[in-house]
Structure formats: C-alpha cells, structure tokens
Amino acid sequence: MTNVIYAVAVLGLLGAFFGLVLAFAARKFAVEVDERQLQVEETLPGANCGGCGYAGCAAYAAAIVNEGAPINLCVAGGSQVIADISHIMGIESAETERFVAHVRCSGCTGIAREKFEYDGIPDCVAAMRLGGGQGFKECSASCLGLGTCVRACQFDAIHIIDGVAVVDHEKCVGCMACAEVCPKDVIEKIPYSANITVPCNSLDKGPVVRKYCDVGCIACKICERVCEYDAIHVTDNLAHIDYDKCVSCGKCVEKCPRNLILDIRTDRKAGEPSTANS
C-alpha cells in the first residue's frame, strides 16, 4: 500500500514542481506580441490561401504589423477586411481593384474534339500524362474539365459545367489557387469589372483550330479591326483584351465569326456563370 502512496506522491509532487517552474518561466520569458497583430489575424479570413504572398494569414498579419506590409494584399477578404485592418492599424486604405480568376476555354463537351475517350483517374494532372502529354482533347491548350481546380478552390467558386471549368465571379476571391494547380495554365486573372472576355487559350493557327474546336480563336483579326479603342489585339494567334482600354462596347462580341468573344454581363444578370454562348 505504501508503495502506491509513494508512487502517487512522488509523481504528483514532481508534476506540481515542474508546473510551478513552467508557470514562473512563462511569466519571466513572456514574449510581448503586438495586440494589433492578434486583431489583424482575427480579421483575416483564416483560409491560409497564400494569395497575399505570405505563408499564411498569421504570417501576413505579422508582416502588416511588424514590417509595414501593404494592407490591401488579402484578396480573399475583399474590401471589408481591408477596411477593418485599416481601422486597426490606423492607416488609410487605398481602394483596390478586385481581381477574379477566369477560365480561358469554352471547349465544352461536343465543341472541342477529343482524341479518345478518357476513362482514367478523374484528375487533370493524371490525364495530362496521356495523349502525348496533352490530355485527351485535340486542342493542346484546352481545359480538360476533370476538376483539379475545383478541388483546389477553398471558396466553392469554380465548377465543371459541360466539361469545362467555370469560375463563379461572385464567389471568386482571386487567390488564384486554381491557376497554380492547373496543368494546362488555362486560368487567368482578370479584373472583376471586366465585361468582355476571350475564352480561348489556343495558340494554334486558324485552320488547325477549326479542325478541333467549334469556337476556338482562329486569329482572323476581325475584332482587332472593329475595335475603336485599340483594346483588342491578336498576338500568337490569339485575341487578347487590354482591360485598361476596353470600354465594353461589345462590338467585337457582335462581329466575332466564331461567337467566341463573350459579354459576361448578360450572364451575370441571368445569375449564371459565364459559359460559351455558341
């Protein structure tokens, strides 16, 4: 019996002694953390998406408070978070342009030809290993629509619709996590205010594109000619829009012979994400 009592007493006393030492050390060695850092960290969304360029929300909060990092880097939180941080830090916040991810492909099932039927692991990276390293679609630049990006998105903002990934611009926070995992590099960053898009990523010449896709850009340059604002240019066989110049007049949308160029305003109004309008 005494053995049990000894054992309990010895370990109990040891534990109590070490507890006291640690309590004392916690006082003595306490590190003062800036109160604002904790507040900023609480304000941030906590998704740790890395869109700001720091290792996570905690690292970004530390950078804001200690290194004076810009407070408008959190794309996930949007203007509300920036306003809150500016309140905490006492810094005026500059209005920031909101960016969203956008998939440069309209090659839905039936529109872009497939080389073969893919029945493997439902993942774009896996599918890329087949078909000469380009996946199962004839177009080497197209979205494979197997949802690697969907799984990367923490905000439920990107979905596969008719075999192509489509970004919900309302939900998208612009962290570009989808673009990082996309093996086709088919996701770009556009301003939220952008209305006109060219959802094609193919750099092939017109006749080649015609063979495998019903909507792909054939680099006919009609859009370039009808644009009165010098805002759309065909480089490397693909039309690009300069959003600094684009006024969303919609002329190129009307004239595009492939019905590729898209006015996403109409889709937004209809409450549907943008897809090919062909």
Added chain:
Amino acid sequence: MSFTGILSISLGAILVENFILVQFLGICPFMGVSKKMDTATGMGLAVIFVMALASMFCWVVNEFLLVPLGLEYMQTLAYILVIASLVQFVEMFLQKFIPSLYTALGIYLPLITTNCAVLGVALLNTQKGYNFIESVVYGVTGGVGFLLAIVLFASVRERMEFADYPKAFEGFPIALISAGLIALAFMGFSGLKIW
C-alpha cells in the same frame, strides 16, 4: 572518472552507438528538419541542450527519488514528465532569447518532447548504471552524435535537390534511401574499440 572512460563513452555515443543511425532513435526530427543545413544545425544544438539537461535531471530524479523509494518501475513515466517540462522550458527560453531559431525550428521543437532519443538517453543512462558525470557526458555526446547525423544528412539532402533521380523517388523515398545508406556507413564503426 578517468579521462579514458569519458573518451570511450563519447566515442561510443557519437559513432559506435549513434542514436539515429545505429540505434534508430529520434528518426522523426531527423527526417523532418533535415531539409536545410541551418535548421538542421539548430535542431541538433537544441537536442544537445535538451539531452544534456534531460540526463542531468533524470539522473537526479532517479537517484534521489525513485531508487530510495523503490519506484524504479516508474522510471519511464517520471522521465517523460521531466523531459516534457524541460522541452517546454527550452521552447519558452528560445522564444524569448533566440527568436530566429524559434521560428526556424517551428513545429519541430515540441517534437523533441516525444523524441525517443531524449527519453532513450535517460533510460540508457539508468540501464548502464552511469554516475552523474557519465550520464551528462553520455547525454551531451549523444546529442553531438545526433547533430553529426542530422548535419551529414542535411548536406546530402541539399545536394540531392540537384540530383537526377527517378520521379517516383522524389521527396521522402529518396531521403529514406539515403538515410539507410548513411546508416550502413555508420555500421563500419561497430567494431571500433580503443582499449
């Protein structure tokens, strides 16, 4: 305590019975913190520090508490208690005085708590019946052996970044293979005896 005794304990702990590569204790931080040379060195130094303190305190606890009361069977429990508190203490100490090392070691510092090398050194001290000085020497040199192993391994891994090996081996597989090779090399010390 003769000089030769200390020397043979040290040599044994560093080379012949290297904690990681021969006894396979403390593999977790060995794999986890060995990607970069500077963090590996930091971890090694922290382990030396913790192992020395652990040997000291565990010897005192064993000699003056457990043995007189006939509680030797409680060694493991008591040692874990001592080591856990020690690591906590070291963590606070580092956060206060060497914050750069604290951030570099990151989540691996609490791992020393459950590091079997640290518990191992305390239990081996008792098993081998070392006295206080011998225990401390064994603790420090065991830590030095850990530092040697992890620094060697980190330098190998740093070079491996540029090596051309099959894609299937990327990351931990190749790290485990090279760890195995280093362990094989250390087997060469197994016959080493000075006197």
